[in-house]
Amino acid sequence: MKFRRILAATVAAASGVLIVLPPSTVQAADPPPPTGLTSVTASPSCWAIKQSHPNSPNGIYWLQTSKLVSPAQFYCDMVTDGGGWVLVARGRQGWNWSYNGQGTPSAVRTTTTGTGAFTPAALPAKTIDGLLDGGRVDSLVDGVRLRRATNSDGTDWQEMRWRFASRDRWSWMISAGHRIAQFTVDGVNRGSGSSRSWANDNSYRYVATARIQQHGWAAGFSFGPNIGGANNATSYLWEYASENAAIPFTQVFIRPRITDSSFDEIPTAGTPAKTLSPLMDSKTVNTTPWGVTGCIGGCTELNLEAEGLAQVGNTMFVGGAFQYVQKGANPGAGEKVEQRYLAGFDIDTGEWRSGFRPVVNGLVWDLAKTPDNKLIISGDFTTVNGVAVGGLAKLDPVTGAVDPKWRSNVLNGTARGRARAIDVQGSWLYVGGDFNRITGGDPTAGALFGPVTVGRAARVNVANGRPDGTWKPNFNGSIIELDASDRNDRVYFSGYFTTVNGVTGTNKVAVINVTGGGVLTPGMKKWVPSGTTVDKQYQQTIMEIGDSVWVGGSEHILGKYDRDDFTFERSFTTTQGGDFQALGVVNGVVYASCHCAENMWQDSSSWPTPSPTWTQVDGVTFVGAFDAVTGDYLPEFFPTLKARGGLGPWELTADTKGCLWFGGDLIQGSYQTSSYQWLGGFGKFCGRDTTAPTKPTNLKATAAGSGVSLTWGAATDNKGSLSYQVLRNDRVIATVSTTSFNDTTATQASRYFVRAIDTAGNLGASTAGVTGGPKTTLIGYNSTWAWAFDGVDRGTAWKNTSFDDSAWGRAPAEFGFGDSDEETVISTGTPRPLTSYFRRTFDVADPSLFTTVTLNLIRDDGAAVYVNGTEVARTNLPAGALTVTTRASSGISDRGAETTPVTFSIPKSALVAGTNTIAVEMHNLEASGSDLSFDLQLLGQ
Incomplete structure (x- = not known):
């Protein structure tokens, strides 16, 4: 909204001559087009x-x-x-x-x-x-x-x-x-x-x-x-x-050809806080000084440093093919320690939990926390701490000791099986991988239950490891990942399979009921691949998030599906590498990792050539972010990572502090103070700042020369550093780091607001609007007035807006006689009338924009001032009604007092929008008085 002020300041000067001028019709023109030379005169283009x-x-x-x-x-x-x-x-x-x-x-x-x-x-x-x-x-x-x-x-x-x-x-x-x-x-x-x-x-x-x-x-x-x-x-x-x-x-x-940009009018109460949406900061957190290094048996896609992550208590546990835990790229004495396959790290400081030293004899693929805050691991191992286990073990998260009352072993015939993926749902631990038999239970209570014949998936009692002999879905290919729904009704599987329970066409992705012995959930539509080569369509990650299910894997595709019936909603493909490997979710944002380092095609479902229907393409480096509800890709999250073999993260896990951990073959994180961060297989992102600064206090606007001086009380911010946006009427005109600002370009009364903004871009709520402006001269000294000095008693009508003063004289102030400084001398003989009368009009566009209206009056001897017929000031006159014969209360003979203005504050309620009338009557003490002086200045601010 634009605020304009219409001012009348018609001035005529003709000493000793009566000049008749029409009322002022001068109006302020539209402001000139912005030059773009200052922040206040910023242009739209x-x-x-x-x-x-x-x-x-x-x-x-x-x-x-x-x-x-x-x-x-x-x-x-x-x-x-x-x-x-x-x-x-x-x-x-x-x-x-x-x-x-x-x-x-x-x-x-x-x-x-x-x-x-x-x-x-x-x-x-x-x-x-x-x-x-x-x-x-x-x-x-x-x-x-x-x-x-x-x-x-x-x-x-x-x-x-x-x-x-x-x-x-x-x-x-x-x-x-x-x-x-x-x-x-x-x-x-x-x-x-x-x-x-x-x-x-x-x-x-x-x-x-x-x-x-x-x-x-x-x-x-x-x-x-x-x-x-x-x-x-x-x-x-x-x-x-x-x-x-x-x-x-x-x-x-x-070259945007924009000549105008519309800004919404700001309500008087100000603007609300506006924060960034939750999203991980693209910069890796430097509180992971330790890592895991060395791949036992050689580093390959199926044998990486970090394959699984899980938090128990204040420890993040890492499983994989690593041989060592290591501090920094160049470890000192005691900072590179052999600790194979499994280790724990403080989630705040990243320090290695040196008291947690289990001895595991094979690759750890996945990890899970139990309801009683223990750690379950799965993988290719057969012993932990010398205790015979078969790909599954429950450990004390502090000591690493094997739980003596929990066993669960997966087998392929009589040989070791592979427990690739696990997840806890209620009282069950769901297991998927490559195995066809499973045994388990509490060994201290007798023989283990089983073996139960299964088809690469099973569930066991999370309390003791005993398998459920009735829940037995049958997959014809290996399982890579599974996700047990938080709604406790189903489990999602992804992998290499093409049939489930003998049902053909169930390709790479399956939804299994937790009841009914492991039957397929009815009514589910089929997963949509990105190509036609079936043996290359294996899917490596799956997760239920809200009302959707996200699936990603080979042939560079990530898909979003409706939870109710698995209707395809949208998908993404990548190029230059790009099979999707892991999913995680934090604060309504889905994170997906891949061995990708170039393009993310939105709404593409084909590879290697993106679908013709793709809608966006943005960059991605190993991890991308997506809105969990809409599925939109969020390109602002764009981390800088390096991986030893270019394979990237194979696990994403959110911790209880709202950070996202990633694990794989990572060797380098973001640039920190002076160098890139060393990573040993894993690292973490934490959320960007989404907390708004507080509201500034006590905003004041005062006239300062030809502009407006603004001051306010400081705001605070959770991160410490902030600056302030100064808004005038409907837009920001400046950003400053101090708690004051001088608007030297103000030409009229305006509403001002101030709000704080932090370094991340979060906006705090603004102050309420305060009105301020330069001192606007509504009537200037030496202005032209209608005047009468003839001894006629004017009564009361002369002060009203409707009074016709066309027969009066017209001349510029200062009026008077006897001091030799008058612009207009109104009498030369004696005796003279005691009272002289003066009138003029002035225009005001919007009186509500003023905070103060100041009257500066030069008078000798007494005076009364009326605005629109209402008395607003009286000086050196008796109380009560005034007539043409009323004498001033005292004479003013001091020259300084005669020339120094008497100042009055006029209520802005006395003004009206449009044309206003001001009337002044001057009274001498004696008809034989030697001098008289009158001039007036009216200022609005």
């Missing part, structure tokens, strides 16, 4: 600045849209093709195509070209969407502009434009192959194609953005194979070795 201020040069400007809530600075090209372009990225080789951008926004706008700009810097996709103000990328009239250097010294350039065929929001993962409806090179239409690789020739009309080995896996906007370059710090054309296909220094511009 570079284009808008260029249209309103055609001579604007290239440079840095402030921009703001309703989606780009806070004004920010950007570099605008105001020359090329009519100007109005905003720079969103620049660089040579080494683009990472991250949704969260690259480098810093400051680098993008301040170092736009030259060798210092060769290291790529790109704005976050969310910022670019803000510049579009909610508009679609494929609606950009001018497309996306690539300005590429065409020679090594950067003196010749090419202009390439991309018109996207179908793109609603911005994605930097252009190497995935977004559909381009039109490529234009130096103004010539060259057809359509893909943002991954397009060629109209083998030289300059060529662009390739994928990471390729010939470029040393460095990405950029590569030319064709006929264009060479140099691998040095100064060439605008970069070549890794002698592959040609140089990567040129490139600038990326867009």
Whole structure:
């Protein structure tokens, strides 16, 4: 909402001459178009600045849209093709195509070209969407502009434009192959194609953005194979070795033609807090100093350092094929200890639980916590601490001792079986893997129960390990993962099987009832694969989350299905590796891991070619995040991880502190203070900050010179560091780190609000609005007044708005006689009347916007002031009714008192919107008085 003030300040000056002027009709014009030169004058786009201020040069400007809530600075090209372009990225080789951008926004706008700009810097996709103000990328009239250097010294350039065929929001993962409806090179239409690789020739009309080995896996906007370059710090054309296909220094511009952006009016009560949605921070937590290393029997996809995770108490247990626990990349004495297959770590500090030292003789695949807070492990082992067990064991989580009253052994005939996956539901432990017989029970109570013949799945009593001899679903292939529903009605299985209980067509995924002896849950639809090669469709992870079931595995597919009948809802595929391996959920966000390091295709159900119906493509590195309800991919979560063999996490587990642990062959986490974090097989993410700062207090707005000075009490934040957004009327005009701000651009009364924002982007609730403005001169000194000084008793009508003063004189103040400083002398002879009368009008657009109205009155001797017929001030006059013969209460002879204004505070309720009338009567002490003075100033704030 725009607030305007209409002011009347008609002034005429003609000493000794009576001038008749009409009432003031001056109105304030609309404010000029924003220049973008300050945060307060931020423009909705570079284009808008260029249209309103055609001579604007290239440079840095402030921009703001309703989606780009806070004004920010950007570099605008105001020359090329009519100007109005905003720079969103620049660089040579080494683009990472991250949704969260690259480098810093400051680098993008301040170092736009030259060798210092060769290291790529790109704005976050969310910022670019803000510049579009909610508009679609494929609606950009001018497309996306690539300005590429065409020679090594950067003196010749090419202009390439991309018109996207179908793109609603911005994605930097252009190497995935977004559909381009039109490529234009130096103004010539060259057809359509893909943002991954397009060629109209083998030289300059060529662009390739994928990471390729010939470029040393460095990405950029590569030319064709006929264009060479140099691998040095100064060439605008970069070549890794002698592959040609140089990567040129490139600038990326867009030109949103936005000339206005609508902001919602803020209610007087202010704005509520607005926090980020729950999501893991992309940066790994550095409180995992210990890890697990070495793969017994050699590291392979089925023999990794960390294969399973489970929390019991304050310990996170890790199972896998590892040989050692190790502290840091370069352990000291006592910091690399042989501890095979199973170890525990403090979930807060990451310190190794050195008192937990079970001796396990084989790979640990999975782990689970029991209702009595014990630890159950499953795998390929046959003994723990020398006690004969068969792939399953229940341990004391402190000492590692085997529970003497719990046994459960899986077998393949008479040989060792494999218990690959376990999960606890109520009083049962569900087991899946590769086995056909199972025994178990309390050995101290007699012989174990069984063997029970099963088909790769079973359930055992979680209290003693005794198998259920009646619940026996039969799978014809190995089980990789299972999930027992929290609703206690079913169990989900995934793996290599193609039939269950002899039912064909139950491929790789099955839903089994917990009652009825392990029958298939009726009414379930079939799982949807990403290809037709059945033996490559095995699914490796499955989990019920809310009202959906998520399934992921081979052929690079992750699917979301309705829990009620397993109706397919949506799916995702990845490229460049990408089989999905594990699922986890924290605070309504699903996390899925894969050995993937490039593209995540949303709404694709085919591989290797994504489905034509794909809707988005973003980047992924080993772990991706998804909204549990909608299934939308959440590209803001984009961790930086490295894996020893590129296999990534094979287990994801949420701890009770809201963090997500991951385990596999990981060797490196995020960059910390001075280096990348070492990881030993596993690490963790914790949630990003979603707590809003508190509300600032005691906001005050006072006039300061020609502007408004704002002060407020500090807010607090759970993370300590915060700044403040200052809002005027309906939008943010500045962000400051102090508890004060001077709005030097204020031209009228406005409502102000202040809210705190933390470094993560959480907004606290704002203060309630306070009205403030510069001191607006409603009536200035030396203004023109209607006046009468003729001894006629005017009664009371003269002070009213309806009174006709057209017969009175008109002249500028100061009025009076005898002091030689009058602008208008109203009498030269004696005796004179005791009383003189003055009137004028002034306009006010909205009196409610004022906090104070101040009257400064110069009088000699006494005066009474009326606004719209109501008395608002009286000085040096007796109480009661006043007439033309009323004398002042005393004479004023001191020159200082005669020229010093008497100040009154006028209630704003005395004013009306529109035209107001002010009337003043001046009274002398004696008709023979030697002087009289009158002038008046009326200020609104």
